Amino acid sequence: MSNLSATLRSAGSAMGLAIAMxxxxxxVFGPLANLVIWAFAEQWFxxxxxxxxxxFEFWGRVFRPRAGAWESLWNSVSIAVATVxxxxxxxxxxxxxxxxxxxxxxSLIMLIFLLPQAFPSLPIFVNIAAIFYNFGLNGTLFxxxxxHSLPGLVYAVWIATAAFSAVDRSMEEAARNLxxxxxxxxxxxxLPQAFPGLMAASIFVFLDSIDEFTGTYFVGAPDIATLPxxxxxxxxxxxYQIAAITALILLIPSVGxxxxxxxxxxxxxxxxxxx
Amino acid sequence: xxxxxxxASLLAASALATSVSAQxxxxxxxxxxxxxxxxxxxxxxxxxxxxxxxxxxxxxxxxGDGGSQAIFEKINAQKDKGVWDVDVAVVxxxxxxxxxxxxxxxxxxxxxxxxxxxxxxxxxxxxxVNVSGYVMPMFHSxxxxxxxxxxxxxxxxxxxELAKWVKENPGKFGxxxxxxxxxxxxxxxxxxxxxxxxxxEIRNGPWVDGAADKWTPALxxxxxxxxxxxxxxxxxxTLDAMNRGEIAMGPVxxxxxxxxxxxxxxxxxxxxxxLSPGMPGQxxxxxxxxxxxxxxxxxxxxxxxxxPAVQAEGxxxxxxxxxxIDPQNVKSELTDAEWNRLFADVAPETLAExxxxxxxxxxxxxxxxxxxxxVAK
Amino acid sequence: MTAxxxxxxxxxxxxxxxxxxxxxxxxxxxxxxxVAPALTAIGLLYAAPLVRxxxxxxxxxxxxxxxxxxxxxxxxxxxxxxxxxxxxxxSLALIAATSIAIAGYLTLGQSRWAVPLLRWMYRWPLFIxxxxxxxxxRSFLAxxxxxxxxxxxxxxxxxxxxxxxxxxxxxxxxxxxxxxxxVTLLLAGAMASLDRSTIEAARNLxxxxxxxxxxxxxxxxxxxxxxxxxLSLVTLLSVLSVPVMLISGNPTMMTAxxxxxxxxxxxxxxxxxxxxxxxxxxxxAAWAYLRMSLKEKANP
Numbered sequence: 001m002s003n004l005s006a007t008l009r010s011a012g013s014a015m016g017l018a019i020a021m022x023x024x025x026x027x028v029f030g031p032l033a034n035l036v037i038w039a040f041a042e043q044w045f046x047x048x049x050x051x052x053x054x055x056f057e058f059w060g061r062v063f064r065p066r067a068g069a070w071e072s073l074w075n076s077v078s079i080a081v082a083t084v085x086x087x088x089x090x091x092x093x094x095x096x097x098x099x100x101x102x103x104x105x106x107s108l109i110m111l112i113f114l115l116p117q118a119f120p121s122l123p124i125f126v127n128i129a130a131i132f133y134n135f136g137l138n139g140t141l142f143x144x145x146x147x148h149s150l151p152g153l154v155y156a157v158w159i160a161t162a163a164f165s166a167v168d169r170s171m172e173e174a175a176r177n178l179x180x181x182x183x184x185x186x187x188x189x190x191l192p193q194a195f196p197g198l199m200a201a202s203i204f205v206f207l208d209s210i211d212e213f214t215g216t217y218f219v220g221a222p223d224i225a226t227l228p229x230x231x232x233x234x235x236x237x238x239x240y241q242i243a244a245i246t247a248l249i250l251l252i253p254s255v256g257x258x259x260x261x262x263x264x265x266x267x268x269x270x271x272x273x274x275x
Numbered sequence: 276x277x278x279x280x281x282x283a284s285l286l287a288a289s290a291l292a293t294s295v296s297a298q299x300x301x302x303x304x305x306x307x308x309x310x311x312x313x314x315x316x317x318x319x320x321x322x323x324x325x326x327x328x329x330x331x332x333x334x335x336x337x338x339g340d341g342g343s344q345a346i347f348e349k350i351n352a353q354k355d356k357g358v359w360d361v362d363v364a365v366v367x368x369x370x371x372x373x374x375x376x377x378x379x380x381x382x383x384x385x386x387x388x389x390x391x392x393x394x395x396x397x398x399x400x401x402x403x404v405n406v407s408g409y410v411m412p413m414f415h416s417x418x419x420x421x422x423x424x425x426x427x428x429x430x431x432x433x434x435x436e437l438a439k440w441v442k443e444n445p446g447k448f449g450x451x452x453x454x455x456x457x458x459x460x461x462x463x464x465x466x467x468x469x470x471x472x473x474x475x476e477i478r479n480g481p482w483v484d485g486a487a488d489k490w491t492p493a494l495x496x497x498x499x500x501x502x503x504x505x506x507x508x509x510x511x512x513t514l515d516a517m518n519r520g521e522i523a524m525g526p527v528x529x530x531x532x533x534x535x536x537x538x539x540x541x542x543x544x545x546x547x548x549x550l551s552p553g554m555p556g557q558x559x560x561x562x563x564x565x566x567x568x569x570x571x572x573x574x575x576x577x578x579x580x581x582x583p584a585v586q587a588e589g590x591x592x593x594x595x596x597x598x599x600i601d602p603q604n605v606k607s608e609l610t611d612a613e614w615n616r617l618f619a620d621v622a623p624e625t626l627a628e629x630x631x632x633x634x635x636x637x638x639x640x641x642x643x644x645x646x647x648x649x650v651a652k
Numbered sequence: 653m654t655a656x657x658x659x660x661x662x663x664x665x666x667x668x669x670x671x672x673x674x675x676x677x678x679x680x681x682x683x684x685x686x687v688a689p690a691l692t693a694i695g696l697l698y699a700a701p702l703v704r705x706x707x708x709x710x711x712x713x714x715x716x717x718x719x720x721x722x723x724x725x726x727x728x729x730x731x732x733x734x735x736x737x738x739x740x741x742x743s744l745a746l747i748a749a750t751s752i753a754i755a756g757y758l759t760l761g762q763s764r765w766a767v768p769l770l771r772w773m774y775r776w777p778l779f780i781x782x783x784x785x786x787x788x789x790r791s792f793l794a795x796x797x798x799x800x801x802x803x804x805x806x807x808x809x810x811x812x813x814x815x816x817x818x819x820x821x822x823x824x825x826x827x828x829x830x831x832x833x834x835v836t837l838l839l840a841g842a843m844a845s846l847d848r849s850t851i852e853a854a855r856n857l858x859x860x861x862x863x864x865x866x867x868x869x870x871x872x873x874x875x876x877x878x879x880x881x882x883l884s885l886v887t888l889l890s891v892l893s894v895p896v897m898l899i900s901g902n903p904t905m906m907t908a909x910x911x912x913x914x915x916x917x918x919x920x921x922x923x924x925x926x927x928x929x930x931x932x933x934x935x936x937a938a939w940a941y942l943r944m945s946l947k948e949k950a951n952p
Contacts, residue, residue: 103680
C-alpha cells in the first residue's frame, strides 16, 4: 500500500516537473516561435487568429538589392570586426599590465575600467554624439566603431586581465632561463596560454557590437544603418514581417556563439574575472 | 594579429566611405518607411535609368518632426564646411520654414522646368514662413479617421461627437500621442481647432503672446479624453492596432491606409472619414541644401520627381498620395477610376471643407509643449 | 553580460619591487605605458561625455548656471521618472524571484533529465539582443497577440476579455525575460562553488530542499545576487529600444523621454537633466549595496 502511494507520489511529482519544464520551455521559446511565425506570414489581420497566407514574399523584399539589408549586414559585421580589433589592441597590453606588471593604484585603475558599466549608458551616448558633431564623426563608420568600443573595452580589459593572470608563470620562467627574450616568451608561451580567454573576450565584444542599438542610433543614424537600426525602423514602421526576418538574422551569431562560448571561457579564467 | 584586423577593417571602412563617388545623389528623407520605399523602389531606379552612372542613395531619418529635426542637425553640423553631404532633403513644413530662415536651403525653384506646375498655397508659405522658391511640394497628404464599419456602423462625424462617443465606448479609439509621428500630432491639432476657440489664429496667425494660457479647458478635456483611448506606438502602430482588432477607430495618414490595404496588410473593409470642423494635412517638401555637393543633379532629380508622369505613376497610382503639383496636370495621366480611388471614402467636397492646414510654426511648437506639460504627464 | 564583478573580489598584490621610490616608479613605467592607451580611450569616450552630461544639465540657454533644466525635467517628466523607478523595482523583484528558483533547482534538484534540460533552456535569452526581445514582445503580448490567442485556444481565457500587456507589465516581463538568464548564470555559478557538505548534512537531517535553499544556500550567495541585480538595474535604465517599442504615450521610461527630447527638440539640457536622475538612481542602489555589505562585514 505504502509502496503504491509512494509510486503514485513520485509519478505525480514527475508529472508536476514535466508541466513546470513545459512552462519554462513556453516562456523561453514561445516569444521566439512568435518571431518565426511573423517571418513567414504574408497576410495576417484581425479577426484571424493565425496567418491566412504563408510564404517567402517578405524575405524577397528584405533582400531585394536596394532594400539596404545587405548594406546593413555588411555594416554590422565590419563595425563589429573593427570594434573587436580596436578593443583588443587596447586591452591586451592593458590586461597584461594589470595582471602581471607593477602598477600604482591598480585597484583604482580596475575600477575605472568598470565605471562605464556602473552607470546608465544612454546619457553617455547622447553626449558622445554631441561631442562627435564637432569632429565630423557622426554618421561615419569610424564614429560608430568608437562608440561600440566603449562597452567593448570594458569586457575586453576585464576578461583579458583574468586570462593573463591564469597563465602558468613557471613555464615563462623556464623559457626565460633557456634564453628566450621577453617578447619571444610572450609570443610563444604567454599568448598561446591566454588565447582562449582572449578569444572569449573577442566574442563578447563582437556580440555586443552586433547587437548594439542605442549608441548607433545617436551616432550613426541616419547615415550608418546596422541590422538593429534596420530592424527598429521596420518595427516602428509597422513592417512586422521585415522586422521579424531581420531579428532572425541577428539571432544567428548570438545563438551560434552561445553554443561555443563555453569552449573558450574556461572555469580557471572565469573564476579570476574581477580580481 | 588583432591590430592587423583592426587596420584592415578600418581601411575597408574608409574605402567604402570614399567609394561613394561623385555620381552619388544623397537623398535624405524624413517620414515613415514608405518615404524611403518610394525613393528606393520607384523614384531612384527610374532616375538612374535616365541618368546612367548616377546612383541614388536614400536615407530615412524617421517619422514626424523628429525626422526633420535629424536632417536639420545633420546639415547644421556641417554648416562651416565647404560642401554638405545632403543633396536633396525631404522635410516637413515646420522644419522647411526654420531651415529657410537659418539660410540652410538654396533658392532653386525658379530655374526648374516644373516650377510652373505648382499651384498649392503651401509651396509659397510653410506655416507662416515665406518659403517661395526654396521648396517644391512632393505630395500632399491628409490625416483622416480610419474605422471598422463592422464594429461601428455610424461613426461620430465631429470632434464633439467623437469625445462623447469615446466616453461611451472606452478602449475603442486609439491614437499615437505626439511622440510617434504626425498622425497623432495632427489629431491633437484638430482637437485644438475644435475646442480652443482660436482655430483661425492658430492656422493663419498672428501669434498672440500667452495664447497657451487660454487652452487650459481644451487641454483638460483632451486629458480626460485620453483616459478612455488606447495609445498606439506610431502612425503605423495605429493601423496595426486596427489590424489586430485592438481598436476600431483612429487617426491615420490616408496614403498609408490605402497603401497597406493594397499590400494585403490591412483589412480592406476598413473605411476613412474626416472629422469636422477639420483635420490637418500637409505636404512634404523637396529642398536643396545651400551647399549641396550635387546641386545641379539634385535640381534635375526634383524636376523629374515633380513631372506629371512621375506624379501620376509614383505619387498617386503607387503610393496613394495627393499630387504635389496642380492636379489638372496629373489627372490627364490617369484613368478616372485611378484618380477617383483617392476619394473612395472621402469626397472631394468634404476634403476641401475639412482638410485644413497645420498650425502656424509658433502655435505648432506651443501646442506640442502644452500637450507634454498638461496632457501627457 | 559583465560576468565580471564578484563581490568578494580580492586583490592579488603585485610583486613587491625592491628598492627606492624612484626605482619603484621606473619599475612601474612599462605597466603604465601599456595601460595608458586603454585609459585614454576610457577618458575620451566615457569621462568626457560624462562630464559634459553633468555640466549641460546645469547650464541654461544663456550659458549660466541654472536649476531650470532640472525643474523642467521634473515638471514635464516627473511621472516618467516615477514610472521608471517602479518598473525597474518590479522587474528586479521578478528577476530575483525567478533566478533564485531556477538557480536553486539547478543546485538542489535531483531529476536526471529535468536539471540538464533546464540548464540548457534558461540561457537562451541571454544572448538575444534587447531590440529583438522588444520586437517579439510587441507582437507576443499584444491584445490579440500569440499569448492571448493560445490562452484563448486552451480555454483559459475568454477572447473578448483579453487585455493588451503592452504597458508596465509588458516592460517588466520583457526585462525579466532578458535579464533572468544573466542573474541566474551568476547565481548558479556561485551556488555551485559552495561547500556541498553543509547542504548534504542538512538534507540528511531531514531539511526540505526549500528550507535548504532559503536557510543555507541563499544567505551564502547574497553578495553575488545583489551584484547581479545592481548590474541589471544599470542595464534596464540604459535600454532605449524596448520602451520605445512597447510603450506608447506616457508615462514611459526615462530613456525614451531623453531620446525624445534630443530627437524632437535637439534639447540636450533637459535630456541630460533626466540623465542625472538615472545616475542618481543607480548611485542609490550602489550605496544601498555598499551599506549592506559593510554591515555584513561588521557583524558576520
